[in-house]
Amino acid sequence: VEQLPLRFVSADQxxxxxxxxxxxxxxxxxxxxPMVDARLPSGERVNVIIxxxxxxxxxLTIRRFPRSFTLQELIGFGSLDEHMVFLLAGLVQAKFNIIVSGAxxxxxTTLLNALSGLIPAHERIITIEDSAELQLQQTHVVxxxxxxxxxxGKGQVTIRDLVRNSLRMRPDRIVVGEVRGGESLDMLQAMSTGHDGSLATVHANSAEDALTRLQTLASMSDVEVPFVALHDQINSAVDVLVQLTRFADGARRITEIALLDSHGSEPYRLATAARFDARPMTPDGRVxxxxxxxxxxxxxxxxxxxASQPLPQAFGVAQSADQLATREAR
Structure with missing residues (x-):
């Protein structure tokens, strides 16, 4: 983000x-x-408030999105490393339900696009978004x-309506661009009733905060579900939380991959599988x-x-989910 010496002649212009x-x-x-939120035909997201x-x-705010990056390119940016790619590939192909969280x-969205490349090509993927931004790499995408x-004031179709309808479309995977309201309840129910391997994003500052936020968002549904029942639902539905952080130098990295290892009404218990430990900023302004x-x-x-599914060829190395699990277990 940078300031340019360009101005409109007047507020009217x-x-x-x-x-x-x-x-x-x-x-x-x-x-x-006085407020408008829209998407241009070319894909840019537009917000207006007067x-x-x-x-x-x-x-007037216009957000332009770059082309989708591959996992190899994200490694080059330092967002993750090869070991993390193999771990994420195993989790995606074994159909773990994954929540990507971050501020x-x-x-x-960039990581969600990259992770979509790990989904087998034969699976039917349904993406649900408020403003279409995802650029999935498969061909069988709705x-x-x-x-x-x-x-x-008529004709509104919400994310929640689309989540409900997607369950009737025989999906192998449901990808929700962002959950920010009562649709999180429908998403959790889909995850825990046979639609494994779903992915979604949520705004949160940590993996622990993401769980709390999901519980709060689900309570915003017009269906009155006890808070305790929502806790059980999250324990049943969510498998993995991937936390992203933007550092002071502008770099974006995966700072934690946490596995939800609690059951039923147990308190949330997260097991960290991977973590990025940052050092103090260097004199050149890098982290x-x-x-x-x-x-x-x-x-x-x-x-x-x-699961024992072969992982895609990457970096000249081929591994399978069973090899990864055996190595990690050791």
């Missing part, structure tokens, strides 16, 4: 530009509808996008560190062993 942009996606913006909600005049701008209400790995819980190792 900026407002005219905003109106032209939102009109291309059949939206309108005025005092009765007075009286904005005290500094009309605000805004940490690269959750993309669904929510729809806001029209100018009459360096080391990836560390820890023994897998027996239940996870057994599940990886039983």
């Amino acid at each position: 900026l407002m005219q530009t905003i109106e032209r942009i939102v009109s291309t996606v059949n939206r309108r913006v005025d005092e009765s509808n 007075p009286p909600l904005s005290l500094t005049g009309p605000i 805004t701008g940490t690269g959750k 993309r669904l996008e929510s729809r806001p209400p029209n100018v009459e 360096h560190g080391t990836f560390h790995y820890f023994p897998l819980p027996r239940r996870t190792a057994d599940r990886l062993y039983m």
Whole structure:
């Protein structure tokens, strides 16, 4: 993010530009509808907010997304290393339910795109997003996008509606771009009722916070479920949490891969499988560190062993899930 010496002539000119942009996606913006969230045909995400909600005049935010990066490219950026790729490949192909968590701008969607490359090509994948950003690398992908209400306040289709409908579409995998409301309950129920291998992202500052946030979001559903029951549901549905962090130098890294090893009504018990330990920033303004790995819980190792799916060729090395599980168990 950098400031440029470019300015609109006036607030009226900026407002005219905003109106032209939102009109291309059949939206309108005025005092009765001062906030607009839309996606341009070319893929950019657009957000508009105008007075009286904005005290500094009309605000137009356009987010452009780069092409999707592969796991090999992310290794080159230092976001993860080869050992972490093999671990994630085993978890994805053994159909563990994975939650990718992190703050805004940490690269959750980028990692989700990269992880999708580990899903076998023959599986039917359904993606559900608020604004379509995912660029999955498979061919058998069905993309669904929510729809806001029209100018009459009708026709809204929420993420939750799409999650419910996806269960009738015979999915092998359900990928939810981001859970931020009551749809998390439907997602958890899908994960715990036969739709293994699902992936989703959530805003959270740590793996522990991600579990708490999921529980809170699920309670926002119009279905009144006791908080204790939601706790049990999360213990049953979620298998892995992948935490992303953006460091002071702008680098984005996987800082923890945590396995949820608790059952039923037990308190959440996370077992760290991998962790990035950062060192103090160097004089050149860079943050360096080391990836560390820890023994897998027996239940996870057994599940990886039983999956026994060959991992994709990468870096000239071929491993299988059973080899990975055996190595980690040792």
